Amino acid sequence: MKKVININFQGQVIAIEETAYEMLKRYIESLKNYFSREEGGDEIVNDIENRIAELFGNRLKHGINVITDEDVEAITNSIGKPEDFDSDFEEAQKENYASHSKPSMPPPFEENNNQSESKSLYRDSKDKIIAGVCSGLANYFKIDPVWMRLIFVVFFSVLFFVYILLWIILKPMPLESSIAKRLYRNPNDKIIAGVCGGFAAYFKIDAWIPRLIFTIPLLLSVVGMASFFPLNVFFGDFDFKWGFNWTVLLIYVVLWIIVPKATTVKQKVEMMGEKDYIKSIRETVSDNVASVKSKEESNPGIVSSISTNTGGESDEVVSNAGTVNMGDLPPEPPKYSAARTAKATPTPERSGCLNAILVFFKIFLGFAAVIICMVMIAVSVGLIFANVELASLKSLFINQGYESSLMWAFIILAFALPVVAMVIWLIRRAGNYKAYPVLGWITVVLWIIGIVAGGVLATRVTGKFKEISYDEKNIQLSSVKGDKLYVDMLNYSKDYYTFDAGFGFDSEIDGLPNYTLNEDSLLFSDISIQITESRDSLYHVALIGSSAEHDLKVAKNNAQEFRYEFQQKDSVLLLPEFFSIPINQGFRLQSMVVEIAVPLGKKIEIDDSLNGYERGISPDRLFNKLKKSRRLNDYLSWDTGKEYIMKRGELESASDTVQHLQNDTTEMKR
Amino acid sequence: MNIENTQSQMRKGVLEYCILSIIKRGEAYPGDIIDEMKSSGLQLLEGTLYPLLNRLKNAEILAYKWVESTSGPPRKYFRLTDKGRVFYSLLEMTWNELSNGVEAVTQKTIQESNNEAK
Numbered sequence: 001m002k003k004v005i006n007i008n009f010q011g012q013v014i015a016i017e018e019t020a021y022e023m024l025k026r027y028i029e030s031l032k033n034y035f036s037r038e039e040g041g042d043e044i045v046n047d048i049e050n051r052i053a054e055l056f057g058n059r060l061k062h063g064i065n066v067i068t069d070e071d072v073e074a075i076t077n078s079i080g081k082p083e084d085f086d087s088d089f090e091e092a093q094k095e096n097y098a099s100h101s102k103p104s105m106p107p108p109f110e111e112n113n114n115q116s117e118s119k120s121l122y123r124d125s126k127d128k129i130i131a132g133v134c135s136g137l138a139n140y141f142k143i144d145p146v147w148m149r150l151i152f153v154v155f156f157s158v159l160f161f162v163y164i165l166l167w168i169i170l171k172p173m174p175l176e177s178s179i180a181k182r183l184y185r186n187p188n189d190k191i192i193a194g195v196c197g198g199f200a201a202y203f204k205i206d207a208w209i210p211r212l213i214f215t216i217p218l219l220l221s222v223v224g225m226a227s228f229f230p231l232n233v234f235f236g237d238f239d240f241k242w243g244f245n246w247t248v249l250l251i252y253v254v255l256w257i258i259v260p261k262a263t264t265v266k267q268k269v270e271m272m273g274e275k276d277y278i279k280s281i282r283e284t285v286s287d288n289v290a291s292v293k294s295k296e297e298s299n300p301g302i303v304s305s306i307s308t309n310t311g312g313e314s315d316e317v318v319s320n321a322g323t324v325n326m327g328d329l330p331p332e333p334p335k336y337s338a339a340r341t342a343k344a345t346p347t348p349e350r351s352g353c354l355n356a357i358l359v360f361f362k363i364f365l366g367f368a369a370v371i372i373c374m375v376m377i378a379v380s381v382g383l384i385f386a387n388v389e390l391a392s393l394k395s396l397f398i399n400q401g402y403e404s405s406l407m408w409a410f411i412i413l414a415f416a417l418p419v420v421a422m423v424i425w426l427i428r429r430a431g432n433y434k435a436y437p438v439l440g441w442i443t444v445v446l447w448i449i450g451i452v453a454g455g456v457l458a459t460r461v462t463g464k465f466k467e468i469s470y471d472e473k474n475i476q477l478s479s480v481k482g483d484k485l486y487v488d489m490l491n492y493s494k495d496y497y498t499f500d501a502g503f504g505f506d507s508e509i510d511g512l513p514n515y516t517l518n519e520d521s522l523l524f525s526d527i528s529i530q531i532t533e534s535r536d537s538l539y540h541v542a543l544i545g546s547s548a549e550h551d552l553k554v555a556k557n558n559a560q561e562f563r564y565e566f567q568q569k570d571s572v573l574l575l576p577e578f579f580s581i582p583i584n585q586g587f588r589l590q591s592m593v594v595e596i597a598v599p600l601g602k603k604i605e606i607d608d609s610l611n612g613y614e615r616g617i618s619p620d621r622l623f624n625k626l627k628k629s630r631r632l633n634d635y636l637s638w639d640t641g642k643e644y645i646m647k648r649g650e651l652e653s654a655s656d657t658v659q660h661l662q663n664d665t666t667e668m669k670r
Numbered sequence: 671m672n673i674e675n676t677q678s679q680m681r682k683g684v685l686e687y688c689i690l691s692i693i694k695r696g697e698a699y700p701g702d703i704i705d706e707m708k709s710s711g712l713q714l715l716e717g718t719l720y721p722l723l724n725r726l727k728n729a730e731i732l733a734y735k736w737v738e739s740t741s742g743p744p745r746k747y748f749r750l751t752d753k754g755r756v757f758y759s760l761l762e763m764t765w766n767e768l769s770n771g772v773e774a775v776t777q778k779t780i781q782e783s784n785n786e787a788k
Contacts, residue, residue, distance in 0.1 A: 010743045031717070040724050047720045047746065051700060054742035061741065080717035 004066050010053035014060070016067040022278075023072045024052075027081075029265050034082035048079060122173035123166070129258060129359060131167045139175045146183045149258035177270075184262035184271040188280070191429045193256045201272045217248040253366045257359055373422065380415045396512070396522075396587035397461050406457040413450025417443065465589060468621045469555035470546035471562070477539040480571045484603035484643070485539050487529070487596070489610050490567060490574040496523055513590075515583060521563075523578035526591040529613045530635040531604065533646060534597035541566065542595040545579065546622045548588045558585050564592060575610065589619050593626070595635075598646040603654065605643040614638060681713065686722065687765055688712060690750065690758045693732065699745040723748060731757050 003018040016024070031048060035041035055075050056067055064071075124135035127145060134152055138145035152159045186197030189207055196214060200207035262271045269277045398407055421443045428435070477485075496514045513522040534540055545562035549555035564579035579592045594613075598604045606614075614637075617623045626632055636651040638644060643654035692703050700719055707714045723746075726732040731754035734746040750758060 012742065035721065038721060038724075040728060044720045044724050047700065047724070048717065050743045050745070051716065051720075054701065054739070054745075057742040078716055080715035082717070084715055085718050085721070 009056065010049050012053050012057060014053070014056050014067060015065060016072075017069060020067055020069045020072045023069060023076075026265050027072070027076050030082055033264065034085070051079070121170060122175060123170040124175040125172040126174040127177065127260060129260075131163075132172060133163050133166045133170065134258075136170060136173075136175065137166075139177060142178055144179060144182045145177075146259050150254075153254055153258065180270065181273065182267075182270045183259055184267055185256070185259050186271060187261055187263065191426070192252075194261065195252060195255045195259060198259060198262070198271065201276070204273075204276070214248055214252055249370055253363060256366065257362060373418070376415055376418050377422075380419045393512075395583075397464070398457070399586070403457060403460055406453045406460070410450055410454035410457055413446050414454055415450075417446055417450065463550040464586075465548040466550050467552040467555050468546060468548045468589070468619065468625065469552050469559055470544050470622060470625065471556060471559035473543045473545075475541045475543070477541060477568055477573070480539055480602075482571055483601070484571060484605065485573055485596070485598065486571055486605050486607070487573045487575060487610065488607040490576045491609075492523065492577045513587065514578070516580070520583055521580040522583050522585070522587075522590075523580050524590050524592070525578050526618070527575070527579060527594060527613055528591070528615050528617050529575070529594045529596065529606065529610065530617070531638055531644075531651060532595060532597050532634045532636065533648075534599040534602075537599045539599065539602070540597040541573070542593075542597070544593040544595065544626070545590070546593075546619075546625075547581075547585070547590045548619075548621075555588070558588060558590070561585065562590070562592065564594075566594075575613075591618055591622060593617055593622075598644075598651075600646050600648065603643055603645050604638075604651075606638060606640050608641045611640045614640065684765075685714065685718075686726070687761045689719070689722065690726075690731070690754065690761065693748050694750055694755070694758055697747040697749045699737070699747050701745070726754075730754075 004015055005018055005021060006013055006015055007021060008014075028045065028049065031045050032041070035044045038044065052075055055078075056071070059067065059071055121140045122136045124132040124139055124145075126132075127135045129135075129149065134148040135145040138148040141148075152163060181202070183202045184198050185194035186201050187194050189197030189200065191197075191211065196210040197207050199205075199210040260267070262268045271277075272280065394404075394407070398404055494517060496516055497519075498512075498514045513524045515522050543562075543564055545559040545564070547555050547558035547562075549558055558581070562579050562581055564576060566576060567574040573596075575594060579590075581590060596604065617626060617632075623632075638651055644651040645654055646652075688707065689703055692698055692706055698706075700716070700723065704714060704716055704719060723732065727734065727748075730751055732748045733751050733754075734748045736744045737747050739745050
């Protein structure tokens with residue numbers, strides 16, 4: 001008793017015994033493999049399939065209802081098997097002939113019946129990752145090449161030279177594997193590369209079990225990274241917690257590389273075992289039959305159709321009068337002929353070197369992709385939590401309007417979109433939905449747009465610090481009673497906000513300004529007090545405000561908008577704690593130099609409250625500009641809380657003078 | 671050196687010539703070519719015919735058109751291109767040379783062995 005199935009073969013519906021169908025499928029698979037070496041191989045296979053369909057048609061016409069094993073056998077004999085086609089092929093395969101009678105039509109059902117009598121060690125040119133050394137060894141010891149590869153990967157340091165040596169010594173040879181069950185990557189049940197699917201098929205368990213084992217450590221580390229993630233990636237001290245489980249990832253990538261993908265029928269049988277494979281085939285076939293039937297119902301009377309993949313300018317379709325009305329033909333012939341469901345990917349001959357490069361490229365891409373994904377997820381999660389705090393910081397660097405849109409485009413497209421896309425992709429993958437490659441491409445294009453937006457934004461923002469300019473105001477102090485000027489701080493009397501980046505790291509980011517309660521001005525404390533010698537007998541104060549901008553003129557305008565109103569009460573000079581600027585200027589490295597000119601012989605003391613204001617002139621570019629135009633060498637060093645007397649070229653501490661006198665008197669006493 | 675290999679080499683050489691010869695007479699589809707070859711007693715594996723036709727087509731020696739068939743999928747009918755006709759006539763010349771030469775050489779061998787037998 002044999003089961004008969006209907007298949008759509010080259011546009012013809014053919015009743016065929018299931019076993020015969022299997023034979024036919026394997027035969028066509030072997031042809032595809034064979035002709036994949038040749039230019040136009042698909043077309044040749046298609047021609048042959050056409051011919052087989054025609055021969056089937058003839059047979060069915062002569063009153064036979066169903067195609068049997070014998071029919072398929074007769075036809076394949078008349079067309080010939082790949083090994084009969086040319087003698088070059090024969091010679092290359094000769095070694096295998098001794099052990100296997102039908103290498104091109106591997107009968108998985110009677111595998112291992114014939115053991116090879118003589119066996120020697122070769123490199124396997126058919127099943128290889130780099131040079132086929134492991135595969136050849138595995139073939140020699142009759143084990144799955146995957147385990148041999150694993151040994152070589154684990155003991156890489158020791159076996160590396162062994163590998164190279166064997167690569168050189170051994171001759172390449174297309175070997176026929178002799179083991180019935182092998183670990184493959186399963187292309188029909190995959191999320192990334194089918195490694196877990198392959199394990200599932202190998203151990204006959206559900207695929208979610210290996211998947212869970214692989215993903216749990218990864219998920220844990222993503223959660224870990226996100227919770228530790230501080231924004232200090234962008235600011236200085238790098239304290240990124242890479243509490244990341246690399247091992248499991250490494251294992252997956254290694255398996256990805258060393259476990260081959262099951263593409264041909266034979267490999268799938270080896271992967272799943274014969275029974276399960278036939279079961280899975282049955283499911284596919286019955287699906288196909290169902291779809292063929294529905295097609296037929298909608299297009300009654302159509303027996304033949306024209307294959308579209310013919311190609312070449314000489315193609316013409318000539319319809320024999322009356323036989324088939326072209327208008328009735330469906331524009332796309334039904335391509336799901338059952339024999340084609342399992343597509344064979346031809347494995348083109350590559351040189352060992354190229355193969356190695358490809359493998360390393362694969363590793364590199366895999367690692368890069370995973371790292372990028374992890375960082376993306378972590379950054380996105382971080383941004384969600386950080387958003388509130390960053391909103392205020394943003395106004396310092398990014399203008400409303402164009403730049404703001406750029407920033408949102410960057411955040412959404414470059415960070416949020418990949419995360420969303422990845423989640424959707426995983427869900428669709430897990431649910432086995434139909435793939436829309438267009439979606440992927442759109443995502444990639446949008447992501448690139450996001451990155452470009454980020455780049456434009458970055459150049460715009462850094463451009464704001466391109467030019468630096470300063471504006472100087474000279475103010476003559478009203479005459480000071482006595483001969484001493486006391487400089488004190490005028491504290492900012494109101495409350496103010498500070499920019500706080502949060503996340504538990506130091507909120508006083510150097511140089512970031514505060515802002516006023518009504519949010520109209522920024523308050524900078526970046527003030528440097530410098531003392532110099534006055535050219536006349538009066539105290540002078542010069543206020544040099546400096547600001548950066550993309551344009552020198554704008555920078556100058558910015559600097560002119562600084563507000564710094566000191567007060568003088570007799571001999572006390574009150575310097576405000578902050579200088580203020582309109583908030584719309586944003587952060588442009590604004591700084592202020594307060595230059596106090598002291599006449600010769602007069603005194604000056606700076607209160608302790610101004611501790612910190614004796615800092616040097618920053619930024620460096622302002623310093624350089626001042627160096628060119630001013631007498632920076634004249635600036636004298638001082639300390640808070642000390643009284644100084646201006647001498648020619650130096651500030652002399654009053655206490656020093658006292659000490660001088662004391663020294664003098666002690667000396668005189670002697 | 672095995673005999674099958676030598677035999678297949680010999681066949682292979684003339685195969686192209688025979689196929690082109692059939693096509694030169696008139697447009698033919700692979701089924702016709704196989705039937706004619708077989709009826710003339712020339713062994714031909716169909717599986718070798720298709721790649722050969724494909725190669726000849728790629729070399730622009732042959733061109734084809736699709737013709738609907740009553741008994742199955744549409745067929746490819748092949749014909750010689752201009753280039754193909756030149757190619758064929760060159761093959762024809764070579765074949766004539768070869769066949770005359772081979773005839774002359776082998777005939778002698780046959781005669782001598784006949785003489786010895788006598």
